[in-house]
Amino acid sequence: MNESEEKTRVTTIVSKPLTRDDSPNGGDCLVVIYTKEPSLLGKRFVLDTNPVRIGRGSENNIVLDSDSISRRHAHIEQHGVDWLCVDDGSTNGTYVNDDQIVNEQRLANGDRIKVGPTIFKYLSGQDVEAQYHEEIYRMTIIDGLTQAHVKRFLLESLDKEIMRARRHLRDLSFIMFDIDHFKKINDVHGHLAGDFVLKEIARLVQSRIRRDEVFARYGGEEFSIVLPETTLDGARVLAEGLRERIEEARFVFQSEQIRVTVSFGIALLAPTDKCSTDVIKRADARLYEAKRAGRNRVMG
Numbered sequence: 001m002n003e004s005e006e007k008t009r010v011t012t013i014v015s016k017p018l019t020r021d022d023s024p025n026g027g028d029c030l031v032v033i034y035t036k037e038p039s040l041l042g043k044r045f046v047l048d049t050n051p052v053r054i055g056r057g058s059e060n061n062i063v064l065d066s067d068s069i070s071r072r073h074a075h076i077e078q079h080g081v082d083w084l085c086v087d088d089g090s091t092n093g094t095y096v097n098d099d100q101i102v103n104e105q106r107l108a109n110g111d112r113i114k115v116g117p118t119i120f121k122y123l124s125g126q127d128v129e130a131q132y133h134e135e136i137y138r139m140t141i142i143d144g145l146t147q148a149h150v151k152r153f154l155l156e157s158l159d160k161e162i163m164r165a166r167r168h169l170r171d172l173s174f175i176m177f178d179i180d181h182f183k184k185i186n187d188v189h190g191h192l193a194g195d196f197v198l199k200e201i202a203r204l205v206q207s208r209i210r211r212d213e214v215f216a217r218y219g220g221e222e223f224s225i226v227l228p229e230t231t232l233d234g235a236r237v238l239a240e241g242l243r244e245r246i247e248e249a250r251f252v253f254q255s256e257q258i259r260v261t262v263s264f265g266i267a268l269l270a271p272t273d274k275c276s277t278d279v280i281k282r283a284d285a286r287l288y289e290a291k292r293a294g295r296n297r298v299m300g
Contacts, residue, residue: 027128028083030076031135033112034119034144036066041144042136045120051077054115055088068092068192069116076107083107083122092116092192093254098199117191119144143217145195146202154216154224158276161214161228165269172269173227173235176283177242180261180295182221193253194221197260200251205242224283232268232300239264239298247296263290266300 030045030052045052045062053060055073064073070090077084086104087094095114096105107113109131113120123131141153149157158174165172179185179197186194198221205223209215214226227235243262251258265287267279283300290299 028122028124029128029132030062030113030120030122031132032118033121033135033139034117036117040118042139044132047076047078047083051075051086053088055090064116064118066116066118068190069118073115074113083124085111085113085122117195146198146217148202148206148223149214149216151216151218154214154218154226155276157214158226158279161226162269162273162276162279165228170229171231171234172279173230173232174267174269174279174283175225175227175235175239175264175300176218176222176266176280176287177224177239177262177264178220178222178287180263180291185258185260189253189256189258193256193258196253197251197258200249201246201260201262204245204249208238208242208245224280232266235266235268236298236300239266239300243296243298261296263287263295264298264300265290266298268300 028047030047032040032043032045035041049061052062053072053075054062054064055071056063056065056069057071060072070088070092072088073090074085074087074094077086084104084106085094085096085101087101093100093102095101096107097112098114107122107124109122109124111122113122121135123135125131141149143150161172164170179201182194182197185197198217202215202217202223205215205225209225212228216224218224225238227238230238243264247261249260251260265283265285267282267286269279270282273279286299290297293299
């Protein structure tokens, strides 16, 4: 089953729910912050029964229909004032904050739970409602999988930086890059491995860019970086450094090493550019030149 075929559905919890008086954490919940099913994004599951079971089978409280999810994958159970995430012997494992758990782990406020391609965020405490609304806002600017900014935020930021660059007569560079043969990675190693590669690349890039530079997931396996006050040569140096670092990195998922390379396209804001679309198109054209020239290279 490919990504576009993956569906997620939710069944009604049939166990007798705990009341707020029965449970010291009556408002604790899981919020879907990343999913292959757009209609599920942002959905909140209040932990009002014990345990809350997650899996592919219809008997679960939260049913996620994906080949990478076991029939009874994991559950969330309450011990006193704490909630524990417990893996039920799933084939692909359950992750808390990207660390695979073999048995169980106590959840802390803000922990991320990954079950197959779906990521939940655990919210607890006295201000759960406020946290939930803050998380919904965060989803509008941050990609739940990679923690890079989303495309919409990138475009808004690029428009602002273009106006600033023209007002102060300063350089502005724009980088686009994507993962070479990403479909092959998914086909050979599975979509969970593909998710892992995306997260690791985002982590590598975020560790190398400055605070005023905007890094975003443009779509799929494609990323972009807005570089204020940066010349074309400066952008090339950054891109080449990232390319080398990614090529030399060890991407190991479930004991399998995955070779990863990326291709880059760079554009400098030109006096003739009428809007951000013009800069993006030129960077995208350079990216495809890098692909046609053999991949794993920087063009611009």
